[in-house]
Amino acid sequence: MHLDDVWLRYRRGGSWVLRQVTAELSAGEIAVVLGRNGAGKSTLLQLIAGVLRPSRGRVAGRPAAVGWVPERFPADQPHTVSAYLHAMAAVRGLRAAAAGRAVDGWIERLGLGGFRDVKLPELSKGTAQKVGLAQALLVSPGLLILDEPWEGLDAATRELVPAIVLEVAAAGGRVLVSDHRGETVRLPGAARWTVADGGLAVAPAEADQHCVVEVAVSAADLPGAVARLREQGHRVLRVREEVGS
Numbered sequence: 001m002h003l004d005d006v007w008l009r010y011r012r013g014g015s016w017v018l019r020q021v022t023a024e025l026s027a028g029e030i031a032v033v034l035g036r037n038g039a040g041k042s043t044l045l046q047l048i049a050g051v052l053r054p055s056r057g058r059v060a061g062r063p064a065a066v067g068w069v070p071e072r073f074p075a076d077q078p079h080t081v082s083a084y085l086h087a088m089a090a091v092r093g094l095r096a097a098a099a100g101r102a103v104d105g106w107i108e109r110l111g112l113g114g115f116r117d118v119k120l121p122e123l124s125k126g127t128a129q130k131v132g133l134a135q136a137l138l139v140s141p142g143l144l145i146l147d148e149p150w151e152g153l154d155a156a157t158r159e160l161v162p163a164i165v166l167e168v169a170a171a172g173g174r175v176l177v178s179d180h181r182g183e184t185v186r187l188p189g190a191a192r193w194t195v196a197d198g199g200l201a202v203a204p205a206e207a208d209q210h211c212v213v214e215v216a217v218s219a220a221d222l223p224g225a226v227a228r229l230r231e232q233g234h235r236v237l238r239v240r241e242e243v244g245s
């Protein structure tokens with residue numbers, strides 16, 4: 001997917017918010033969008049999501065399944081959490097049984113079980129954000145766009161966001177995440193897109209950066225698992241017994 005010389009202004013004759021933006025996002029790639037308040041991060045994400053159209057230039061190769069989580073989930077709709085998510089699943093083309101599985105799965109994973117029958121306007125900001133996250137993930141997205149996803153979320157869900165992002169990327173989805181609070185230290189290995197003065201500067205993920213992944217393997221398979229990881233070029237740093245397992 002790529003942006004070819006994209007320009008955007010909100011009004012004819014108004015000032016340009018984005019100018020001459022060219023960028024590419026490949027399958028399985030994660031990019032963090034950085035920039036000061038008002039720099040144009042949300043505008044860029046909405047262009048890529050297809051919510052806004054460029055004034056000039058084009059966004060090409062957008063995948064069919066786009067999951068967009070706006071900065072503020074529009075919770076002023078008179079539906080319950082469950083009814084809303086089932087309606088969104090239907091909009092995304094899921095049949096009843098698949099819709100039920102997807103809705104139940106995300107309700108459970110995001111800790112929304114106690115809010116199934118609560119109407120959206122009665123939710124706290126953080127809980128509404130979780131519903132926003134759930135609707136974007138009902139169908140495995142080819143492009144997932146998260147606008148300030150850590151804003152207002154409880155600690156448990158903040159921890160979950162990087163795991164979800166990595167799962168979407170591992171399944172071949174592209175992911176864009178905006179962040180003005182530096183939370184993206186939680187996404188090592190992502191490219192950095194910085195919006196400033198209407199332009200976009202792209203810094204690819206650092207090739208020599210390494211991450212530590214904790215993996216639990218069965219004790220019986222330990223020598224084999226360590227050997228396989230080494231064969232794949234990973235450095236095995238330490239082996240320890242899982243206490244209480």
Ligand SMILES: Nc1ncnc2c1ncn2[C@@H]1O[C@H](COP(=O)(O)OP(=O)(O)OP(=O)(O)O)[C@@H](O)[C@H]1O
Pocket residue numbers: 010017035036037038039040041042043044071180
């Ligand atoms: N609907 C709109 N109509 C007119 N101007 C807008 C609109 N939305 C945003 N702008 C202007 O475009 C510029 C970029 O805004 P944008 O929301 O994209 O920035 P941002 O980097 O996401 O900021 P923040 O970190 O505060 O969310 C700002 O000057 C903003 O006032």
